[in-house]
Amino acid sequence: xxxxxxxxxxxxxxxxxxxxxxxxxxxxxxxxxxxxxxxxxxxxxxxxxxxxxxxxxxxxxxxxxxxxxxxxxxxxxxxxxxxxxxxxxxxxxxxxxxxxxxxxxxxxxxxxxxxxxxxxxxxxxxxxxxxxxxxxxxxxxxxxxxxxxxxxxxxxxxxxxxxxxxxxxxxxxxxxxxxxxxxxxxxxxxxxxxxxxxxxxxxxxxxxxxxxxxxxxxxxxxxxxxxxxxxxxxxxxxxxxxxxxxxxxxxxxxxxxxxxxxxxxxxxxxxxxxxxxxxxxxxxxxxxxxxxxxxxxxxxxxxxxxxxxx
Numbered sequence: 141x142x143x144x145x146x147x148x149x150x151x152x153x154x155x156x157x158x159x160x161x162x163x164x165x166x167x168x169x170x171x172x173x174x175x176x177x178x179x180x181x182x183x184x185x186x187x188x189x190x191x192x193x194x195x196x197x198x199x200x201x202x203x204x205x206x207x208x209x210x211x212x213x214x215x216x217x218x219x220x221x222x223x224x225x226x227x228x229x230x231x232x233x234x235x236x237x238x239x240x241x242x243x244x245x246x247x248x249x250x251x252x253x254x255x256x257x258x259x260x261x262x263x264x265x266x267x268x269x270x271x272x273x274x275x276x277x278x279x280x281x282x283x284x285x286x287x288x289x290x291x292x293x294x295x296x297x298x299x300x301x302x303x304x305x306x307x308x309x310x311x312x313x314x315x316x317x318x319x320x321x322x323x324x325x326x327x328x329x330x331x332x333x334x335x336x337x338x339x340x341x342x343x344x345x346x347x348x349x350x351x352x353x354x355x356x357x358x359x360x361x362x363x364x365x366x367x368x369x370x371x372x373x374x375x376x377x378x379x380x381x382x383x384x385x386x387x388x389x390x391x392x393x394x395x396x397x398x399x400x401x402x403x404x405x406x407x408x409x410x411x412x413x414x415x416x417x418x419x420x421x422x423x424x425x426x427x428x429x430x431x432x433x434x435x436x437x438x439x440x441x442x443x444x445x446x447x448x449x450x
Contacts, residue, residue: 144205144364145393147213147228149256150238151248155268159238159347160201160214166353167203167210173350200391206361211393225252229259231376231393233366241267241275241344245287253288262335264343264363265292266356271346284342295341295359296352312338331365373397 148163150156164170201212213232215225229235235256239249256263267280277294284292291311297304302323309319312333319325333339343359345352379391399405399418406415 141204141209142207142366143211144208144233144366145211145213145231146234146236146360147215147225147232148236148238149215149225149252151240151243151246151252154238154240154243154246154249155347156238157214159236159266159268159353160212162347162350162353163212163357164201164203166350166357167205169201169203205357208361208364226255227379229255229261232259232261234360234364235261235263236360237263237265238347239265239267239284241270241280242272244280244283250287257337260337262337264334264341264356264360266347267342267344268347270344271349271351277344280344281342289340291338292340292342294344295363296343296345296355308333308339327362328365331363334363335365371397373399375399 148156148160161170161173165173201214203210203212213228215228237249237252237256239245265284267277267284269275270277277296281292281294293307293311294304299305305319305323305325308330309316309325315325315329315333315338318329330339334341341359341363343352343356345356347353373394374396375392375394377390377392381389381391383389401418403418404415405418406413408414
């Protein structure tokens with residue numbers, strides 16, 4: 141099964157955690173939809189998050205999407221916790237940028253867009269809260285093209301139509317040449333255009349009401365594309381946390397090969413050599429049910445590893 145690592149990003153209150161919840165529900169990973177305002181969201185497990193109604197710590201869960209095994213990272217949307225969010229960007233295959241259809245592109249949305257460009261992360265956009273009065277899809281598409289990038293393309297439409305294919309083709313010179321000659325753009329070409337940040341697919345719906353979330357998931361499944369993993373072991377760290385005994389947990393994205401318990405990692409940092417043994421992280425004894433469920437669904441390519449003392 142192919143592996144895909146994505147993160148959901150947004151300005152605070154755009155519906156980021158609600159969309160994460162909806163994606164897990166639609167994929168069959170969870171049986172009950174929680175809500176941030178009801179303090180029972182699946183991924184907001186810390187008492188501070190539930191008390192304040194915002195995501196403070198990056199969380200991870202896993203779901204299956206066709207032939208893909210997807211690691212979903214839910215990141216903080218509040219600017220005060222942006223460092224926690226930024227650390228996840230280096231391990232992503234794709235980002236899902238959530239925008240409120242009622243508020244449009246906001247200040248922190250622009251910051252996120254610049255960071256995604258800096259790290260070269262391909263982006264799918266989901267315009268949320270389209271059930272609210274006053275939202276207009278055509279006006280929002282113009283708004284996204286103006287505020288973010290004119291290569292934002294409406295994918296929530298008939299993707300066999302000439303209008304759609306032309307909108308995709310004009311985003312890149314070779315795709316346009318192929319379209320003018322053959323009157324179409326191959327599906328694999330569209331995947332590559334998205335992966336190389338020449339096209340930014342836009343979907344519209346309401347995560348709270350599960351409206352068009354299934355269409356968005358089908359688009360994510362259809363147009364995602366990743367290279368084969370390398371044989372030699374490689375990984376990137378995206379999070380450091382502590383277990384109940386105070387031991388350090390290192391969360392990493394494996395980019396190639398395999399890392400086993402009791403293996404030894406070594407390297408050089410600031411001209412000093414270091415060496416760490418790898419132990420399997422113990423299951424927390426006293427934690428909330430939701431936290432346990434997240435741990436049980438943590439992806440194979442986003443593991444917590446406990447560091448032994450060298």
